[in-house]
Amino acid sequence: MTIRTTAPRLLDAPPMPLQAKLAAAWASFMFLYVYVDVLNFYKPGVVDGILDGLMWRFDVSSMLLTVVLVSVSIPAMMVALSMTLPARANRAANLVVASLLIPYSIFNAAGTTWEWAGFYGISIGLELLLLAFVLRSAWKWPRMPAMPADAETSGLRQTV
Numbered sequence: 001m002t003i004r005t006t007a008p009r010l011l012d013a014p015p016m017p018l019q020a021k022l023a024a025a026w027a028s029f030m031f032l033y034v035y036v037d038v039l040n041f042y043k044p045g046v047v048d049g050i051l052d053g054l055m056w057r058f059d060v061s062s063m064l065l066t067v068v069l070v071s072v073s074i075p076a077m078m079v080a081l082s083m084t085l086p087a088r089a090n091r092a093a094n095l096v097v098a099s100l101l102i103p104y105s106i107f108n109a110a111g112t113t114w115e116w117a118g119f120y121g122i123s124i125g126l127e128l129l130l131l132a133f134v135l136r137s138a139w140k141w142p143r144m145p146a147m148p149a150d151a152e153t154s155g156l157r158q159t160v
Contacts, residue, residue: 022082022094022137029101029130030075036123037072043116074101087141094138098131105131 041047053060055068074097081093105127109120 018137018141019083019090022090022134023079025130025134025137026075026078026082029127029134030072030079032123032126032130033075034072036120039119071104091138091141094134098134098138102128102131 049055050060055064058064078094078097082090085093105124109124112120
């Protein structure tokens with residue numbers, strides 16, 4: 001029989017910068033977004049349609065592929081932008097892009113059948129949860145109190 005003589009040690013959870021949380025959410029969104037497209041290839045008729053030059057009932061063209069590339073590039077760029085933009089621009093970019101991607105994600109379910117509702121429902125639900133996390137995090141971005149002017153900072157003022 002072993003007798004514990006020391007208290008159990010708790011796991012440490014150091015604070016994570018908000019920018020890293022946002023970048024992680026965007027990376028998760030991006031992987032989910034891309035994997036749903038990859039898994040869609042297993043849907044009967046999709047590969048045959050692509051081989052016939054069709055994607056989602058549209059003719060495969062340079063314009064369509066450019067639109068698709070831009071579409072999947074947005075979350076990828078948000079990973080980098082969430083880590084590098086200054087706080088004010090970062091907050092605004094996350095609020096705007098996440099807000100615009102919500103209807104876009106929902107639109108991806110257009111034309112689906114009940115047979116595939118579970119697949120698209122789960123993927124869109126997860127995407128929406130990640131976008132809600134981004135919106136909430138950016139909306140509640142921590143603020144620093146403004147520094148009151150004192151003798152040390154009064155010399156830094158500039159006349160406009």
